[in-house]
Structure formats: structure tokens, C-alpha cells
Amino acid sequence: ERSREVQAYLSMANVMAVQRLLYNDHGPVHSRIVAGVALEMLEILLEDGFMPSVVKDNVGDEEDARLVVMMGAYLHDIGNAVHRSYHYVSGVALAARFLPRILRKLYQDPFKAHRITTEILHCILSHDENVMALSMEAGITKVADGVDMAEGRARMPYRQGKYDIHALSALAIRRVEVTRGEPKKTPIRIIVDMDNEAGIFQVEEVLGKKIKTSSIAHLVEVEALRRGEPFRVMRF
Known part of the structure; x- marks a missing residue:
């Protein structure tokens, strides 16, 4: 710093x-x-x-x-x-x-x-x-x-005129939170709250790809919410 x-x-x-x-x-x-x-x-x-x-x-x-x-x-x-x-x-x-x-x-x-x-x-x-x-x-x-994908991070390129799936899907992510999952099995749970299904692109193509080659994929579970309601639970 x-x-x-x-x-x-x-x-x-x-x-x-x-x-x-x-x-x-x-x-x-x-x-x-x-x-x-x-x-x-x-x-x-x-x-x-x-x-x-x-x-x-x-x-x-x-x-x-x-x-x-x-x-x-x-x-x-x-x-x-x-x-x-x-x-x-x-x-x-x-x-x-x-x-x-x-x-x-x-x-x-x-x-x-x-x-x-x-x-x-x-x-x-x-x-x-x-x-x-x-x-x-x-x-x-x-x-x-991969966890840092909430909407605030995408606002600058969006305002500069970038309207592709990466920018739009990032804008769909309301909140991302790391919490404790199931001890000894999947102790890390990542909760992703989306405005709409466009956010799934961020989860699968950004976060998911990183989890797959992280060597700790077996310890991580991702729970996707749509406006606070359960949508999908994913393992990578």
C-alpha cells in the first residue's frame, strides 16, 4: 500500500x-x-x-x-x-x-x-x-x-460504452458473499445474488472456470440467488 x-x-x-x-x-x-x-x-x-x-x-x-x-x-x-x-x-x-x-x-x-x-x-x-x-x-x-464480480466493478466500462455480455452480466450481480458452508465437506460457500439470469454467465464463465483450476474446487460450493430467492446451487 x-x-x-x-x-x-x-x-x-x-x-x-x-x-x-x-x-x-x-x-x-x-x-x-x-x-x-x-x-x-x-x-x-x-x-x-x-x-x-x-x-x-x-x-x-x-x-x-x-x-x-x-x-x-x-x-x-x-x-x-x-x-x-x-x-x-x-x-x-x-x-x-x-x-x-x-x-x-x-x-x-x-x-x-x-x-x-x-x-x-x-x-x-x-x-x-x-x-x-x-x-x-x-x-x-x-x-x-473470481468472487469480485458485483455490479460496482463493471460500472466504469459500462459508462464508457461497453455493452457486451461481460459488462451486462456483471451489472446483473447484486451481491457476492463468502460464508461458511458444510464443515469438512464444502466449508466455503459463495452466495451470488442476481437481478436476473444474465448473472449466471459471470458465475459459470468467470468464477466457475477459476474454481475448476484452483485445486480447492472440492471445498467450494456456489449458491446463486435471484433477487434473494434460491435459484441454483453449483459445484465446479
Whole structure:
């Protein structure tokens, strides 16, 4: 948040995505939302007894897992500052420039700092729906990214004249909420409240595709509502 370099990248991500491509928000607000949602999902899984990959693979402890999720989620879209195409790759290149400098302030052990760096870079790379997430932390980051699809995020491109199915379906989403689901089975429940059926496109084509390659799909259930009334329950 205080790094002018990071904020410059996030600012340029919106220049590229919103102003030049008429996409929805990919800047600082989106980054904060995704980071908050990701941490919330991680806490649900921790309280339900699931072990983060960072802990399971002896890279670090639960606090390190929280750091990986927070930083991976906050930085996942910075590659848009270069170009939308392959932004998950250019995001890794940008983050690799400054993450070692930041993590050296947090870890006395350079070996551990480098390992944590790669975990964060993995979150950035695998947030794309076509890249399989290989850690719980990366999967959480990916799903949290898909959760930020409520109408407010689509208003800017819509006002600039974008009327395709992506903009219109996003405008149909009233509210998205992450709640506790069924313990030990599908502990994460994502509730999506829509104005109309157009919102299903967002659920299936955006959120659903990310869940499928998240490596935590078996832990996530999506409940779609239409104006507050039950519409469909989905697993991906």
C-alpha cells in the first residue's frame, strides 16, 4: 500500500484494462477486495482444520501462509500494467523485482525469504483460469479473484460504452458473499445474488472456470440467488 512502485503498477493496470480495453476494475480497489476475500477464505479453511500448502510442505507456518495469500491476492493483477495478454506472466516478472526487497525486511533468513517469494509468485501466475494452482494459497487467491464480480466493478466500462455480455452480466450481480458452508465437506460457500439470469454467465464463465483450476474446487460450493430467492446451487 505504501510502495510507490506497487501503486504505480496498479494504477497503470487500470489504465490498460479499463481505459484502453474497457474492462472492469483491475486496480487498487480490486486488489484490496481480493486480498480481503482471500484472507477470509483462508481463515475458514484453517478453522475447519485444513492445512495450508506452505505448512504442509515445510515452507513456513500459518502466519507465512497468511502473508502469501495476502500478498499474492493483492499483487495478482499488476501484470495488467504491461498488457492484458499474458498479464499473469508479466505480473510475476514485475513482482520478482520488488518482493525480495520487501521480504528481506520481514525475514532474517534469506533462504526462507526466497522460498516465500516463490510461493507469492506462484499465486500471481496461477490466478489465470488456464493455469492449475498447485497450492492451497494460490487456489484461494484464484477463487477470491473470481468472487469480485458485483455490479460496482463493471460500472466504469459500462459508462464508457461497453455493452457486451461481460459488462451486462456483471451489472446483473447484486451481491457476492463468502460464508461458511458444510464443515469438512464444502466449508466455503459463495452466495451470488442476481437481478436476473444474465448473472449466471459471470458465475459459470468467470468464477466457475477459476474454481475448476484452483485445486480447492472440492471445498467450494456456489449458491446463486435471484433477487434473494434460491435459484441454483453449483459445484465446479
